[in-house]
Amino acid sequence: MSTGTCPPSVGRPRAFDMEKALEKALEVFWKKGYDGASLSDLTEAMGINKPSLYAAFGNKEQLFLKAIELYENRPCAFFYPALQQPTAYLVVEHMLFGAATSMADTSHPHGCVVVQGALSCSEAAATVKAALIARRRDGELALRARLEQAREQGDLPADVDTTILARYLGTVLQGMAIQATNGATPEELKQVAQLTLDNFPRR
Amino acid sequence: MSTGTCPPSVGRPRAFDMEKALEKALEVFWKKGYDGASLSDLTEAMGINKPSLYAAFGNKEQLFLKAIELYENRPCAFFYPALQQPTAYLVVEHMLFGAATSMADTSHPHGCVVVQGALSCSEAAATVKAALIARRRDGELALRARLEQAREQGDLPADVDTTILARYLGTVLQGMAIQATNGATPEELKQVAQLTLDNFPRR
DNA sequence: TTAATTTTGTACCGATGAGTAAATATATAG
DNA sequence: CTATATATTTACTCATCGGTACAAAATTAA
Numbered sequence: 102m103s104t105g106t107c108p109p110s111v112g113r114p115r116a117f118d119m120e121k122a123l124e125k126a127l128e129v130f131w132k133k134g135y136d137g138a139s140l141s142d143l144t145e146a147m148g149i150n151k152p153s154l155y156a157a158f159g160n161k162e163q164l165f166l167k168a169i170e171l172y173e174n175r176p177c178a179f180f181y182p183a184l185q186q187p188t189a190y191l192v193v194e195h196m197l198f199g200a201a202t203s204m205a206d207t208s209h210p211h212g213c214v215v216v217q218g219a220l221s222c223s224e225a226a227a228t229v230k231a232a233l234i235a236r237r238r239d240g241e242l243a244l245r246a247r248l249e250q251a252r253e254q255g256d257l258p259a260d261v262d263t264t265i266l267a268r269y270l271g272t273v274l275q276g277m278a279i280q281a282t283n284g285a286t287p288e289e290l291k292q293v294a295q296l297t298l299d300n301f302p303r304r
Numbered sequence: 305m306s307t308g309t310c311p312p313s314v315g316r317p318r319a320f321d322m323e324k325a326l327e328k329a330l331e332v333f334w335k336k337g338y339d340g341a342s343l344s345d346l347t348e349a350m351g352i353n354k355p356s357l358y359a360a361f362g363n364k365e366q367l368f369l370k371a372i373e374l375y376e377n378r379p380c381a382f383f384y385p386a387l388q389q390p391t392a393y394l395v396v397e398h399m400l401f402g403a404a405t406s407m408a409d410t411s412h413p414h415g416c417v418v419v420q421g422a423l424s425c426s427e428a429a430a431t432v433k434a435a436l437i438a439r440r441r442d443g444e445l446a447l448r449a450r451l452e453q454a455r456e457q458g459d460l461p462a463d464v465d466t467t468i469l470a471r472y473l474g475t476v477l478q479g480m481a482i483q484a485t486n487g488a489t490p491e492e493l494k495q496v497a498q499l500t501l502d503n504f505p506r507r
Numbered sequence: 508t509t510a511a512t513t514t515t516g517t518a519c520c521g522a523t524g525a526g527t528a529a530a531t532a533t534a535t536a537g
Numbered sequence: 538c539t540a541t542a543t544a545t546t547t548a549c550t551c552a553t554c555g556g557t558a559c560a561a562a563a564t565t566a567a
Contacts, residue, residue: 112513113563134424136339140555150516151556157514161555212424216482221337221413221420225555234486265495268483272496276479280471282423283437292468293475300503315543316533343525354526356545364525428525 119157120171122147126158127168132210135165135219135226165218165229169236172214179203180240180274189251193270193301196244200274201290204281213278215240241271258302266302273297322360323374325350329361330371334413338368338422338429368421368432372439375417382406383443383477392454396473396504399447403477404493407484416481418443444474461505469505476500 108115125146129138140161144150149157158164172178179199186192204212215237219230245267251257277290311318328349332341343364347353352360361367375381382402389395407415418440422433448470454460480493 109513109565111511111565113515115514116563130424132424133426134337134339136337137424137426137429139426139553141553152517152558153515155556210424214424217424220423220482220485221333221335221340221415221417223336223340223342226340237482237486262495265499268488268492269496269499272479272483273475274479275482276475276477279419279423279440279478279482280475283440285471289471292465293472296468296472312535312543314535314541316535316545318544319533342523344523353546355528355547358526359544 115153115157117147117149117153122149122157123164123168123171126164127172127214128209130165130168130218131172131212131214134217134222135161135229136222162228166232169215169218169232173236177203177206181243184243184247189248189256190298190301190303192244192247192251194298196270196274197277197294197297198291200277201294202287204277205285205287205290211281211284213275213281216275216278217282237271237275241267244270261302270297318356318360320350320352320356325352325360326367326371326374329367330375330417331413333368333371333421334375334415334417337420337425338364338432339425365431369435372418372421372435376439380406380409384446387446387450392451392459393501393504393506395447395450395454397501399473399477400480400497400500401494403480404490404497407480408488408490408493414484414487416478416484419478419481420485440474440478444470447473464505473500 125148126143129142129146132138133142140151140154143161143164144154147154154164158167173181179202180196183192183195183199186195200213215233219226219233222230245263248257248261248263248267252259252261252263257263273293277285277293280290280293328351329346332345332349335341336345341364343354343357346364346367347357350357357367361370376384382405383399386395386398386402389398403416418436422429422436425433448466451460451464451466451470455462455464455466460466476496480488480496483493483496
């Protein structure tokens with residue numbers, strides 16, 4: 102039962118690049134959301150037709166989930182890599198400015214697909230909505246753990262409540278996604294990032 | 305040309321309360337978003353059938369816009385009333401805690417329909433998306449004007465950039481809407497509000 | 508060459524989307 | 538009572554929705 106991503110050795114070879122197609126699907130979901138993205142939108146952008154899409158990715162829901170996975174693992178992703186920074190301040194600085202840069206980048210849709218992919222949505226999107234909420238919570242928990250580690254190492258004041266601080270930072274980051282869809286420029290988002298950083302508790 | 309909301313004196317009287325029906329429509333749009341809310345969802349919640357909806361409200365798009373208008377004028381709206389507070393600090397305090405209370409209130413859908421009603425959406429929703437963006441920007445501009453007035457009155461430090469501060473506060477408020485759809489409790493949102501307020505520049 | 512296997516293109520499925528035509532019901536004006 | 542005006546109900550329109558059946562095409566294994 103080798104259900105991996107490796108292509109089978111026998112049979113007609115796939116005529117398109119799954120990764121490229123998934124990237125295109127991600128852009129559609131990012132721009133239009135799960136409910137707003139139709140299969141026609143998707144197949145057109147991906148350059149394939151429906152049977153190919155279903156054979157390769159399952160269905161619309163699974164395609165969305167795979168697109169989200171790609172989103173968080175792409176080179177321009179900013180959240181998890183920022184956690185590797187050596188100090189809490191640098192972690193947050195990288196995170197906030199990475200968000201400002203990425204979310205207003207005009208080479209792809211504005212904002213963050215994890216925030217806006219299925220926020221208010223139909224019942225058909227309930228599964229993907231739950232998956233996105235879980236991703237947002239996981240991110241917040243990972244940030245909290247990183248801040249807690251910093252606090253224990255004396256890198257943050259001992260009286261800081263890292264749960265609240267992580268939730269606050271998640272709130273600002275998620276708000277920046279909305280600002281980006283409002284049309285905020287990278288500079289405007291960076292001003293928000295800087296103001297947030299100015300208030301960040303230092304050792 | 306009296307195209308007001310006053311009912312005509314002749315003809316069969318309307319059998320439903322337009323305001324009540326609009327309130328129900330608002331709840332549906334709030335929960336499901338513009339794309340995710342079907343006319344069946346709407347007519348079922350409103351307790352009327354489609355021709356009545358179209359006769360009374362025009363079409364889905366106009367119904368949405370009227371629902372948004374109702375949303376901002378309802379008694380539990382917190383944004384514009386907060387601007388009436390006598391000091392910048394009190395304005396922001398009322399705004400943040402009003403948001404924390406309202407957005408996690410379980411008597412209606414979580415979050416804010418102006419934020420999440422049409423964030424990522426289909427082309428059919430382009431008009432309402434633009435309308436929501438305009439509302440968010442208007443709110444931010446009104447807050448900026450209030451902060452600027454406070455600054456001129458010496459109620460805020462003279463070196464405060466009210467444009468950036470208003471954008472930052474708008475970002476936090478919009479992020480709180482996302483947190484609310486994540487399932488954050490009123491208490492959790494109030495902790496974010498308090499932390500934001502702790503950093504607010506005082507005279 | 509033949510068999511087995513997988514992808515592709517076309518053409519379709521039933522369900523649902525937003526929106527409406529037309530008949531009926533209920534009111535007021537004269 | 539009659540005429541007019543508006544609302545309601547039912548049944549419908551056409552387009553699109555997500556998803557699939559089927560046959561042709563393209564590959565490897567034997």
